[in-house]
Amino acid sequence: MAEQLSLTNDRKEYQIAYEQDLNASQLEAVIHTKGPMLVIAGAGSGKTRTLTYRVARLVEEGISPASILLLTFTRKAADEMLKRASELLDRRCEKVSGGTFHSFAHTILREHASHVGYNPRFVVIDRPDAESLIGMLRKEMGLSAAHRSFPRKKTLANIFSKAINKTMPVEDVIFDDYPHFSAYLEGIQSLHSEYSKRKVQHAFFDFDDLLIYLRRLLQEDSEVREKLSEKYHYMLVDEYQDTNQMQSDIICLLAGKDKNVMVVGDDSQSIYAFRGANFKNIINFPELFPGTRIIRLEENYRSVQPILDLANVIIESAREKYTKTLFTKNSSGTQPVLVSAGDENSQSRFIVDKIRSLGNQGVSLDEIAVLFRAGFHSFDLEIELSKLTIPFVKVGGFKFMEAAHIKDVLAHLRVILNPYDRISWYRILLLLEKIGPTTAERIYEAIQEKNSGYSGVFDVQPKKAFAAGLDRLKDFFRKIDPITHSVARIGGDILEYYRPLLKEKFDDHPKRAKDLEQLLTIMARYDNLERFLTDMALEPPNVSIEDTFLTEQSKDSRLTLSTIHSAKGLEWHTVFIIWALDGRFPSSHALEKTEDLEEELRLMYVAATRAKENLFIVYPMSFYDRNIGMMLNRPSRFVDGISEQILEKQFVGRGGAHLFMDDFSDRY
């Protein structure tokens, strides 16, 4: 404390007017210098602002930017904060190390992987890659043939990842979350160990491995650990409620002796427990770091009071939490409404009608969002919106990097760097006419036998059926030279080779060809192939496929459809939450376990606190869910029975009031 005072007294002149720009609690967090600190930041309480100012403050105090490490969950978040800090202060802030846990792990491991016995030339594989590897193994091991309902590869990847992230054996994950697969326990376990083995063989690191290996490195190599904790003398961690055990361990290991760790989060907004996040990390932090200063940010700068009142009521029933009550100085505003619609379609039509009248009041489409529990909940609404040609974006939908055609192109690049990459060879070979899994396997083996990198493919003797296709592939590989050719040049060659295949494979090839052009522009920014591929896995450009296709003007005014998960941290003038039907939200999957139900509750809280001015919570009055064979007809338990004073009730009949839909399309 004394030290801190002297610091502030010594240098009275600051470029930034901290006292003016921040409220009392924010200021307290920002000027804190030494020792651990936990900031409990309620929704809309200026969390990002606080982090940004603190980065600037540390730099202004004379701390070297390179010794500050800012860890976030998305690259975008880190970039954004550092950019803002630079605008506040000066360009020194750009030198702060910032990024995701995964990209940080990647950087460290590239340098030190060999210290713990790993191949430093590892390849980072993303989720779909991991899934296809699992899919291949499942087939090889004959598991799907033996049992009709053996889990799908996607499910398997989920199970494996969950086991890692929750630090649990696979067995327990199945027992807890997938009891219906317990009959296949043995098969799943042997598949899992095979998967781990193959990853090591191929030097594949999946996302989880990055964290595991980093932790292991820090645990086992004290020299590296000390070097790093010396280097990153100040750590700031965002969204701490969504960290898992591994991430918390990593922070502890890095904290060094001064423990200048600031973590920021909101336990009430923890919504990733299903994949291993442990919101108790936030509650345990002060125990882990004795002497932690705890600061609460409770003043909300986003929503009107009636919305906060509802949010506070919703979260009140959470069992384990840091208590905080959001308030705002903005006390006016309209009440949130619970809307009961006839059926799914009248729910959709209610939204459409409401959007129309909001449009008349001058609220543009990009200020409105429709939020839901699961991706497919918006299908009916999407149809309705398309009918009326109302432009919308669905976020959390298809990712640019995960599209088949993009992955096809990347596969060609990957085998150049890593000729053992079985996933990519399969992908490349299966594109060719008359080559199926069996043939692909044979060719792959033949390539490996030569042990001469990707040029092993030159010696493969093709059968007549696929000779033409394979010859084209060989020609392509002969043409390139990874040493002298630029990334973009190789990319160009791939495209030339791939275009005919693209036309064969996809009906919508013109659209996809455009995506590929875009990919080529991205490649042009890289001079290192390895770098490019890693970035594509770890920090893919955040464009959805449709985005590349839209004109600039239609981009600025589109309605947002989003899962609640993808809406975290965002805000809109008007928010609709649809399918607020008990059994859908909370999901019927979550009804059995208290923790699961609690997470659903927090999800509702997150959804509600996205709204600035208007909040509509909508549900169809009755809906038959064939999966559980039940009629759902009660509103979500999280909003049912809340008094009219907090939550107004409305009814919309079947069909809705639908008068002026013809001329609607002209309006946007």
Added chain:
DNA sequence: TCACGGAATATTTTT
């Protein structure tokens, strides 16, 4: 062995 078609299926997913 491969290609194709149709049916079944689906919680959420920053990396």
Added chain:
DNA sequence: TATTCCGTGA
């Protein structure tokens, strides 16, 4: 909506 999976015929 869009994938994934399986059965069928060539």
